[in-house]
């Protein structure tokens with residue numbers, strides 16, 4: 072069934088949506104995006120996604136396509152028009168269409184704004200029961216991973232490598248330390264019950280789910296250490312999990328062929344997932 076998508080001011084059937092071949096998102100990957108989760112037709116962590124979008128745009132000196140209120144209204148309209156109960160809304164902003172040139176086009180070029188919905192069933196995903204198996208893959212991405220750009224070729228290749236190895240996803244590794252997952256933040260819990268997760272920097276995306284989960288962990292009395300952890304530490308962890316808007320808190324039960332804990336999703340991981348889901352349902356817009 073065809074979706075209704077949003078392109079530059081218009082709600083149109085997906086087969087009628089058009090963007091110029093001169094769009095800089097297409098030619099240069101000169102574009103940023105957000106994916107906001109939808110539960111029971113409501114948006115999870117929307118203000119967090121808007122703050123990150125604003126930061127991504129500002130870091131790239133890119134014009135905002137619309138204000139936050141208008142973007143919220145477009146998200147809601149798309150959810151309503153597509154009858155979306157559970158899934159996500161993808162939003163992408165590019166620097167717009169201009170003759171191909173490495174130099175940015177003049178101020179005033181109209182940014183391109185595209186949004187579409189995707190239905191998925193993450194709450195009852197079977198992966199929550201079993202946990203994910205992840206492989207280590209070198210992190211060959213660019214140096215500004217804190218900006219949420221659409222340059223996702225390496226994450227895509229890393230995920231394909233994980234699949235070739237028979238795993239669900241890759242944890243990216245730089246200088247012997249884990250940076251993050253291909254499209255999620257990576258966390259471990261050590262044998263003393265401490266949650267260890269890489270500190271924010273240009274090396275990782277500043278995850279909206281990561282921020283909420285770290286706050287909830289702290290409120291629940293867990294010790295949280297924001298520091299880099301090595302591949303050896305990951306293999307020796309008592310529990311492991313990823314966070315993302317698409318997967319919320321998802322257990323990891325195998326890392327680089329090593330079974331984590333007893334091979335079942337860990338109790339602290341499942342507790343954090345429960346806390347996150349409760350708060351998400353309570354604060355959804």
Ligand code: PLP
Pocket residue numbers: 106251252253254255256275276277278279280281314315316317
């Ligand atoms: N890290 C990367 C590289 C990502 O692509 C994503 C999400 O797409 C995340 C982390 C998780 O961020 P969030 O929790 O805001 O979805």
